[in-house]
Amino acid sequence: MGTLIDRFEEHDGPVRGIDFHKTQPLFVSGGDDYKIKVWSYQTRRCLFTLNGHLDYVRTVFFHHELPWILSSSDDQTIRIWNWQNRSLICTMTGHNHYTMCAQFHPKEDLIVSASLDQSVRVWDISGLRKKHSAPTSMTFEDQMARANANQADMFGNTDAVVKFVLEGHDRGVNWVAFHPTLPLIVSAGDDRLVKLWRMSETKAWEVDTCRGHFQNVSACLFHPHQDLILSVGEDKTVRVWDLNKRTSVQSFKRENDRFWVIAAHPEINLFAAGHDNGVMVFKLERERPASAVYQNQLFYITKEKHVRMYDFAKNVESPSMLSLKKLGAPWTPPRTLSYNPAERAILVTSPADSGCYELVSLPRDASGAVEPTDTKRGQGNSAVFVARNRFAVFNQANQQIDIKDLTNSTTKTIKPPHGTTDIYFGGTGCLLLITATSVVLYDIQQKKQLAELAVNGVKYVVWSSDGLHAALLSKHNVTIVTKSLQQVSTLHETIRIKSATWDDAGVLLYSTLNHIKYTLMNGDNGIVRTLEHTVYLVRVKGRNVYCLDRAAKPKILQIDPTEYRFKLALVKRNYEEMLNIIRTSSLVGQSIISYLQKKGYPEIALQFVQDPQTRFELAIECGNLDVAVEMAKQLDRPLLWQRLSTEALAHGNHQVVEMTYQKLRNFDKLSFLYLATGEQDKLRRMAKIAEHRGDMTSRFQNALYLNDVENRIEMFKEIDLYPLAYITAKSHGLEDQCKDILEASGFTEDQISLPSVGQPLAPPKPVVPTFKANWPTKSTSSSTFEKALLGEVEGLDEAPTANGYDESDLLEPDVPKAANGELDIGEEDEDAEGWDMGDDVDAEVEGDFVNVETAEAGAGSSEADLWARNSPIAADHIAAGSFETAMQLLNRQIGAVNFKPLQPRFEEIYQASKTYLPASAGLPPLVNYVRRNPSETDSRKVLPFIPRDIESITVGELQAGKTAMQKNKLEDGVQLFKKMLHILMVNAVASAGEISQAKALIHTAAQYVLGMAIELERRRLTKNAQDISSLSDDDKKRSLELSAYFTVPEMEPSHVTLALFSAMNFAHKNKQLSSALSFANSLIEKGTNAKFKESARKIKAVCERNPNDTVDIEFDQFAEFDICAASYTPIYSGSPSSACPFDGVKYHSKYKGTVCKVCEVAQIGAPASGIRLFV
Secondary structure, rough: OOOOOOOOOOOOOOOEEEEEEEEEEEEEEEEEEOOEEEOOOOOOEEEEEEOOOOOOOEEEEEEEOOOOOEEEEEEEEEEEEEEOOOOEEEEOOOOOOOEEEEEEOOOOOEEEEEEEEOOOEEEOOOHHHHOOOOOOOOOOHHHHHHHHHHOOOOOOOOOEEEEEEEOOOOOOOEEEEEEEOOOOEEEEEEOOOEEEHHHEOOOOOEEEEEOOOOOEEEEEEEEOOHHHHHEEEEOOOEEEEEEEOEEEEEEEEEOOOOEEEEEEEOOOEEEEEEEOOEEEEEOOOOOOOEEEEEEOOOEEEOOOOOEEEEEOOEEEOOOOOOOOOOOOOOOOOEEEEEEEOOOOOEEEEOHHOOOOEEEEEEOOOOOOOOOOOEEEEOOOOOOOOEEOOEEEEEOOOOOOEEHHHHHHOOEEEOOOOOOOEEEEEOOOEEEEEEOOEEEEEOOOOOOOOEEOOOOOOOOEEEEEOOOOOEEEEOOOEEEEEEHHHHHOEEEEEOOOEEEEEEOOOOOOEEEEOOEEEOOOOOOOOEEEOOOOOOOEEEEEEEEEEEEEEEOOOEEEEOOHHHHHHHHHHHHHOHHHHHHHHHHOOOOOOOOHHHHHHHHHHHHHHHOOOOOOOHEEEEEEEEOHHHHHHHHHHOOOOOHHHHHHHHHHHHHHHHHHHHHHHHHHHHHHHHHHHHHOOOOEEEEEEEEHHHHHHHHHHHHHHHHHOOOOOOHHHHHHHHHHHHHHHHHHHHHHOOOHHHHHHHHHHHOHHHHOOOOOOOOOOOOOOOOOOOOOOOOOOOOOOHHHHHHHHOOHHHHHHOOOOOHHHOOOOOOOOOOOOOOOHHOOOOHHHHHHHOOOOOOOOOOOOOOOOOOOOOOOOOOOOOHHHHHHHHHOHHHHHHOOOOHHHHHHHHHHHOEEEEHHHHHHHHHHHHHOOEEEOOOOOOOOOOOOOOOOOOOOOOOOEEEOOOOOOOOHHHHHHHHHHHHHHHHHOHHHHHHHHHHHHHHHHHHOOOOOHHHHHHHHHHHHHHHHHHHHHHHHHHHHHHOOOOOOOOOOOOHHHHHHHHHHHHHOOOOOOHHHHHHHHHHHHHHHHOOOOOHHHHHHHHHHOOOHHHHHHHHHHHHHHOOOOOOOOOOOOOOOOOOOEEOOOOOOOOEOOOEEEEOOOOOOOOEEEEOOOOOOOOOEEEOOOOOOOOOOOOO
C-alpha cells in the first residue's frame, strides 16, 4: 500500500490534472507548462504531447468510449483532443474566467464545466460525436436539425453547444461532477458551498446546498455506489454528505494540510484525497459484514441493515428476517454479530455513539424486513454470548466487562487487564480478552486469568468447529492456539489477512486481499486459489468455500483442496488417503516435490515426477534402483551410469552394477566383479575381449584372475618379455614351456641364474556362487507407503516393524558385549573390511541402554544415528561418534587434511553429547543423549548439544588472546587464537544470523595468528634485541621487513597502534628514518594511544630532517598486498596466490598443497565447499 512504482518527470512545473484510461495502459496529464502529455505506464514513457492551450491546464479526462481527451485551462477554454490521431477536434469557449474543471458525462453526450466566472455550464457534444463517428445513413429530420441548428457559438461552432448555464455560486467554482446514474450535478466553490443541481432534457435547476466548510471547497464528487457526496477543502477537511438529506454524515480533519482534490475508485470502496504533503487513501466504512455461523446456518447483516440467514446444506438464502435500521447511525454498518441458538437471539454491536449493542430475538419465519418488537439496548464496544442465558459487554472507555442476562440486567462485573481493546468468546464460561500485545483467557465464574499468550495486534478470533483450536488473526499474522491458549504454530503474511475459517479436517483456510491460503497445525502453508475481489470466509465444505463479499452477499467459491489434504495425510501418516490422492488427482509441481524431499519422503515425491532427471535423482535418494535404471536408460549419460553403479554397489545389486560397467565400458571393474561373484564364464569372455582389444594389461589381469598360466606365458612371449615368460613357466613347473622359451631366446639353462622361487598361488574361488542372486548388503525393504502402492495395504493398521524387518535381523551376527557396556568392534570391522558399512556410530549406543527408536528412525536407529543422518555439520557427526564421516565432511568443506590439532576438540564434543547414569551393579550405565533442540519432536530434526557457543568463544579465547597481545605474551596469544580457530572449525551455531559472526571471528583469529607469528619470527631473528647492527645485511633487511609486515594484518585499532609503535621505534633505532616517518604518520592518523601519538610526533620531527633509509626493504606502504603466512613476504595485488579454504589467509602459489600454517588443519588451495555451521 503506497509503494512508489515510478516517477514521470517531463512536465516543466506543477502537474494539476491527471486521468487513467478505463481500458488502455495509458494516462494523461496536464500542467502549468500549458502542455497535455499522454503516457504509457507499461513502457513508462511519454507517448506524445498535445500543444494548444495558452495558459495553465487545470484538468484532463479521457472519454469512457471514444478516443477523446477533455481539458480545461486558465485560457478560459475547454478543448477536446483525439488521442489516436493526436489532433485538436473542438475548442469550447464561453467562460470568461479560468476554467477550473471539465468532465464528460459517464453515459450521455454531455460535458459539465466549472469556472471562476461563478458559473457551471453543461455542454451538448452530440454533434461532435456524429461528426467524428463512422458514416451512417442520416434521416431527413437529422439533416434538417443539423441545417437549422442556430445555437452556434461565437466562432460559428455547432459541434459543442451550451445546453445549460447554472448560476448560484457567489464566488468562483472550483470543481464540478456528474452523478454516475442520476441526472444530478454537484459543484464546489470558493463561497465555501457544495451545491447540488438537477437537470432534465430542457432545463436545469439548483436542488440544495451543503453548508459546513469554513474555507474554499476545492473538489467534490458523488459516491459511486451510495447516496453520498464527498467534498474536500482548504479548511483541511474531508466531508461526507447525505445526498437525500443534504446533511453532514461525517468529517475528517488533517492537522496542517489543505486538501485540493478527491477521486473515487471505480469499483471498490476506496477514495484518495490529495493534500499539501501527499495523498491520503481511505475508505468510508468498514466493509466486513457482521456475521455468525451456527452448524449449517450463516446469519449475516446486509448493507441495508437487514438480518438474513443462509443455509449451507440447501445453498438457499432466506428473505430478510429483521431490519436493524435504527441500530447506530444511518451510514455506520454494524460491527459484530453473535448468535445464541438456545434462545434464537442475536447480539449486534455498532461503533456509532461511542459503541452500542442491541439484543434481538429472531422470528421463526423470515417474512420480510420487519422492525424488531422487543429489543434490549446498551452502551458497549463489544458484546458476545458466553452461555445460553448470559452475554458479556465490554466498554473500552471505562475498561469494564459486564456479564448480563437476557433481560439486559448486569449479573457480574469484571475488571479486565489494563489496555484491553476487545473481547471474544473463549469457550463456555470463558472470554478471550484482547490487548495490544497479548491475548488473555479469562474464566468468568472464577474471575481469574487461566492463561496468557504474547501475540501482537490480534483483531479477530476464529474457533474450529470442535472448539479445540482457535486462530488468532492480526493484520499480518495468524497464530493457531489450543482452547487452553497454548500456541501451536504461527505464520507471517506480507499481504493483509482478512478472514479465516476451519476445514472439517482441522486445516485453517484464511483469506488475504487477493488469495485464499491454507495452513496446517505444523505451520506448513500454501495458496489454494487467487481472488479477484476481497471476500470474508465463513465455511469450508468439500471443494466449496462459502464466503461473504464486501456487498454482504453470500458467494460460493470452488477450490481444489488436494494439496493441503495430501500434506495433512502425510503429517498423519494416512497412507491410504495419500495413495488415493496420488491415483485420482493431478497434484504435480515443483513445490510439492521439493516439499516431499524436504520432509524426507523421496519415495513419495517419485510418484509425482515425470521429468527423467528429477526422477533419477529421487530414485537414487530413496534407493529405488528399478526407476533409477529406467531413467538412466532414457537419459544415457556417463555421469548418471557412474552414480548408479556406486549406488547399486552399496545395495549389493551386482546385476545392475554389471550393466552400468558395461555401459561405461569399464572392463577392469567388470573383470574384478566377475572374479568376486565367481562368474567364471563371463570372466573367460572378458579375457577374450581383452585379447581382441589388444589390451595387454587387461589380458594379464584376466589371466591372473582365471589362473590361466599358459595365457600369461603366451602374452609375455608376444611382447618379447621372455625372462618373465620363463620365470612364470619355471615357477609353475612347466618344463616343456621353459625349453621352448630358452630355444626361442638363444640361451641355455646354465646361462640363467634364477632367484629362489616359491610356491605358485592361485586366486581363491568364491565358496558360494553369488552371481546367481544379488547380495543382501543394504536393507532395501519397502516403506509402508511403497507397500501401499503395491497393494499390500492390509496390514497398515498393525504396528509397523522398523524398515519392514523384525527386531532380530537374521543377517546380523551376534556381537558380544565388552565390559562396561561397550562393544568390541575391532573384529566386526575386519569382518566387513572393504564394504561401505555406512556412517560410524557411537559404539556405546545400544537398544539395551535406552529406547530412542521411532517410526521414522528406521531399523535399529539410535539417537546418535539420527544426529549423523540429520546434519551436514562435522560437529554433529563427532557427537554421534562418527569421527570418520566428520573428517570426510571437514575435508570436503574446508580441505582439512591434518586432524591431529583437532583431537582435543573431537574428544570435548563427543564427551559433552552424553550423560551416564550408573545402574545396578553389574549392569551397564544408562545413557542419556543431550540435545541442543530438546523441544523438537520430529526425529528428522533432532541434533546434539555442541559445547562452546559464539558468545563463550568471544568472552573466552578472543578476549584472552587480545589480552595476551596487549601484555606482549605473543606465544600464548598464538596458541589461544589457534585454539579459537579449532573450536570454530568444529562447531554449530544457533541461528543463521550467527554464521556471519562465526566467519568474522575466524577471520579475526587468523589475522591475529598471522600478525603475532610475523613478530615472533622477527624476535627470533634478532634474539629480542632492538639493535641489529651486529647482524648480517640479509638478516638486517629481513628483520626490518618483518617489523613493517607486523602492521599489515587486520587487528583491533589499539593493537594496530602497538604494531605501528613497535615498527616505528625499531626503524628509528636502526636509522630507517623514511620507514620510521611513514609509521609515525600512520600512528598519528590511526593511533588510539595519546602517549604513542606524542612519541610519533617527536620521531616525525626528527625523521623529516633526513627521511632516508640505510637499508632498502621490500615494503611499499601505498601498494595493496597481503602477507604470505608461510614465507612472511608480500603478495601484491594481481600476483598468483593460493588461500587456506578455512581461514582465508593468503600464500604464494608454491605453497599450494601444503598444510596451512595458521589453522594447521586445512590444505592450502584445496577445493572446498565452505564451512557448514548451521542446519
